[in-house]
Amino acid sequence: MRIFIFTISLILTFTSSTLAQDVPKKYPEVYGLRIGTDLVKASKNIWDNNYTGFEISADYRYNKNYYIAAEAGFENRFKEDDQVTYTTSGMFLKIGLDRNFHQNWLDMNNLIYVGARYGVSLHSQTLHTYRVNTGSGYFNEELQYPELKSNGLSAHWLELVFGIKVEIVDHLFLGMNVRFNGLLTQKQPEGFENLYYPGYGQKYSGNIGAGFGYSISYLIPFKKKFTNNSD
Amino acid sequence: MKKFWFSGLIIIGILACEKDDICEGGESETPNVVINMFDGFEPEMLKPAAKIALIADGYSDTIFYKNTSNIELPLQINTNETQWSLLLYIPPTISGNDTIIKKNDIRFIYNTQEFYVSKACGYKVNFFNFNANLLAPESTNDSWIQNISNLTSEITNDDNAHIYLYY
Numbered sequence A: 001m002r003i004f005i006f007t008i009s010l011i012l013t014f015t016s017s018t019l020a021q022d023v024p025k026k027y028p029e030v031y032g033l034r035i036g037t038d039l040v041k042a043s044k045n046i047w048d049n050n051y052t053g054f055e056i057s058a059d060y061r062y063n064k065n066y067y068i069a070a071e072a073g074f075e076n077r078f079k080e081d082d083q084v085t086y087t088t089s090g091m092f093l094k095i096g097l098d099r100n101f102h103q104n105w106l107d108m109n110n111l112i113y114v115g116a117r118y119g120v121s122l123h124s125q126t127l128h129t130y131r132v133n134t135g136s137g138y139f140n141e142e143l144q145y146p147e148l149k150s151n152g153l154s155a156h157w158l159e160l161v162f163g164i165k166v167e168i169v170d171h172l173f174l175g176m177n178v179r180f181n182g183l184l185t186q187k188q189p190e191g192f193e194n195l196y197y198p199g200y201g202q203k204y205s206g207n208i209g210a211g212f213g214y215s216i217s218y219l220i221p222f223k224k225k226f227t228n229n230s231d
Numbered sequence B: 001m002k003k004f005w006f007s008g009l010i011i012i013g014i015l016a017c018e019k020d021d022i023c024e025g026g027e028s029e030t031p032n033v034v035i036n037m038f039d040g041f042e043p044e045m046l047k048p049a050a051k052i053a054l055i056a057d058g059y060s061d062t063i064f065y066k067n068t069s070n071i072e073l074p075l076q077i078n079t080n081e082t083q084w085s086l087l088l089y090i091p092p093t094i095s096g097n098d099t100i101i102k103k104n105d106i107r108f109i110y111n112t113q114e115f116y117v118s119k120a121c122g123y124k125v126n127f128f129n130f131n132a133n134l135l136a137p138e139s140t141n142d143s144w145i146q147n148i149s150n151l152t153s154e155i156t157n158d159d160n161a162h163i164y165l166y167y
Helices: A002-015 A018-022 A039-047 B002-015
Strands: A028-038 A051-061 A066-080 A084-100 A111-131 A148-169 A172-187 A208-226 B033-038 B049-056 B063-068 B070-073 B081-090 B100-118 B122-134 B147-150 B163-166
Touching (some): A028 A172, A051 A208, A066 A111, A148 A208, B122 B147
Parallel strands (some): B033 B163
Antiparallel strands (some): A051 A066, A111 A148, B049 B063, B081 B100, B100 B122, B147 B163
């Protein structure tokens, strides 16, 4: 039912904003700490044998529209590509801000937000096998088994987040987000390269990556503010 | 403002496209030894062979070249030495009788150095301290190569010849 109202309110805010201004707003706005987890990473533990990982997310409402947000977690991922097989293992931390652009109706507490994060990963990468590109393949000895582990790797990146969070029952939120990452700096393994970063995801040819997530989170309310905001 | 976000999204989407999953070959491949074959009596003249067979020592696969003065030999990447047998087929039009096969062995000694190229291409090996030796033939009747000369001690690509062979 709340989702239904939320959807309707969405449509209305986009179609007519004059209508909303006529309604007197004397409902409280809830301030507190929201703690959650990413459902994509959590479920991947079950359906992907080559993956273990977890992410805890938290955001704290700073004022009417801004939330201080952070994510932290670990990932361990084995990947078999055409030329290389490798395992990336490590932890990550992302800190930043979310700005809510959604004008809530009544006592609803939903978010349509745009956020920014600074992300850091500390990880290791183990090169299990690689293939030497010989062209001819005459000697049939292209596949090598080095089992080479590179420790102390890291990456720094900026993240742009677009998402929604909907309160499905009291204080419990379901969320959806899309992320775009821009890599700033990294420490590469010797004789190989970082192909995956915990918290960032797969590395493609450029310094830009993308991802998405579904989240579930719980809001611990600290205080309620009554504001008469007619903007 | 909405237009700004939207165009930003599209630009990021285009930049994020995967373009590195195809290996283009060429410079990213481990180079072969390139041999140009010249006339032993007129060393300025490239001399094509009607048919040449190449077999590495300890292996049975044969690489054939026909009507060319330019042949390429791969090197083993897990050892520092590869020996190739070069078999020249002399057709009846020249020998006047049956096809005659003559054989010489060349031993290549080198050090290897591996490079990571990319996710799509994998690794590449370059060879340095490279040296080629024409081994003394078992009998001079079977021999066809008069001489070889090394042009380089490093093999990093197969754009140009590394060895001149005279016969």
